[in-house]
Amino acid sequence: MVTPGPRPRVLILSYDAIDIDPRVLKQMRRLADDYEVTTCSPGASPDPRVEHVALDPADVRPRGRVGNLLDDIAREREWFGWTYDHLPLVVQTRARLRGRRFDAVLANDAETIGAAISVAGADRVHADLHEFYPGLPVEDSPLGYRQRRYWTWLIRRFASRVRSSTTVGAEIARRYREYGVEPGVVTNAAPFRDFSPRATGGPIRLVHSGNPFRERGLAEIMQAVADSSTDVSLDLYLTYNPPTDREYLVALAERLGSRITVHEPVSQAELIDTLHGYDVGIHVLPPTSENNALALPNKFFDFVQARLGIIVGPSIEMAGIVSERGLGIVTEDFSEAGILAAVDRLTTTSVDGFKAAAHEHAEALSAQSQVENWASAVAEIARSA
Known part of the structure; x- marks a missing residue:
């Protein structure tokens, strides 16, 4: 009888809490059955099948007068390597994983990649880039432009060196190639749900x-629904981040009347069940940054799995899928x-047609087919370890 050898060891690294991040949760759930998975992130362990190494964003060690002075000089002179090496989460990652051996690492987002290396x-790192970092929104100031140069430096310095990479959409992948990165695509698709419209x-x-x-244009959506000649209503499930923006939208809803209702946020585990009680998901995201212009977010795929019609703006990724598959209306x-x-164009008949299209394409647009791209990349790295 041949005794099976130990399973390859895989690290999943994130600087956001994994247990509330649907994209990283999909990685963990797919890989935990085939590998000895260790997760490393702030927050609680995402699953009892994995070992979890917790990071503490509040654990900022005093740097002393000299250290603080050097940090200030590094920021001013854009010594990005110094700045990166002294980020608290990077310091913690290197300290808490020192001496550990992993056959493959799945590094989530730009700031984890250098630590993963x-x-x-x-050669053992796969980078998953959830955003187009050189196109993230920044304030119109020298500090904002410096932040953009830092994000761009992260991509050129680290993401261009790893064994393989993925990102969230085809257009973002194309733009990353200008920075020496050749990512595949894993969309933010939600797991398949066996719903009927x-x-x-x-x-x-x-x-x-x-x-x-x-800047996400919710006030314009609310006003349009309030003014529509069609018999419609709008419910918004909004987080409390940022609280001042939420307060503004709650007050606006009260002014606009009974058609508009702002609800408490619901957890990711409950979200698609909640959405299934509606007819049309709406996300008209103004292109206030290059990243927003290229967006293909979780909520788009949540709408599909909830079997809703969809209204989106002429955002290249979302509009392309809506038009190609007949899922709804592009403004x-x-x-x-x-x-x-x-x-104003919505009718019960047209919405039923959009829902039928969502039902037809729900499996093709689900996470099941997408997560295999991560699995293949990690398997390729682990085989050569």
Whole structure:
């Protein structure tokens, strides 16, 4: 009888809490059955099958007068290597994983990649880039431009060196190639749900979920629904981050009347069940940054699995899928008038058709097919370890 050897050891590294990050949770759940998985992140252990090494974002050791002076000089002169090496989470990662051996590392987002290379070497790292870092929004100031140069440095310095990489959409992958990175694509697809579409009645119930950032155009969506000649309502499930933006939208909903309701946020585990009670998911995201212009977010795929029709703006990734698969309506532009025109076009018959299309394409647009791209990349690295 042949005794099976030990399973390869895989590290999943994130500087956001894994237990509340749907993308990293999908990585962990897919890999935990085949590997000895260690997770390393802030927050609690995401699963009893894995070993968890906890990081503490609040654990910032005093640097002393000289250390603080050097940090200030490094920021001013853009000594990004110095700045990176002294980030508290990077310091903790290197200290808490020192001496450990991993056959492969899945590093999530740009700031984890350098630490992952320190732990395992660039040839054992797969980088998963959740955003287009050179295009993240920054304030219009020297500090903001310096932050953008830092993010770009992270990509050129670390992401370009790793064995393989993925990102969230085809257009973002194309843009990363300009920075020496050749990522594959793993969309933010949600796990397949065996739902049937619900018949559409009146009013047609629109829904949005997520953060209440003002630059995401939620006020324009709310105003358009309030002004629509179609019998519609809008429910928003909004987080408390940032609280001032949420307060603004709650007050706006009260002014606009009974068509608009702001709810408490729901957990990721409950979200798709909650969305299934609605008719149309709406996410018209103004291109206030290059990253927003290229977005293909979780909520888009949540709408599909909830078997909803979808209204999006002319964002290249979302609009392409909606148009290609007949999932809903793409607005002419990102303005309140453009949103109003789209909402006014809704009928119970058209929404039932959009729901039927979501049902037809739900399996193809689910996470099951997507996560295999991570599994293949990690397997390739582990085989050569």
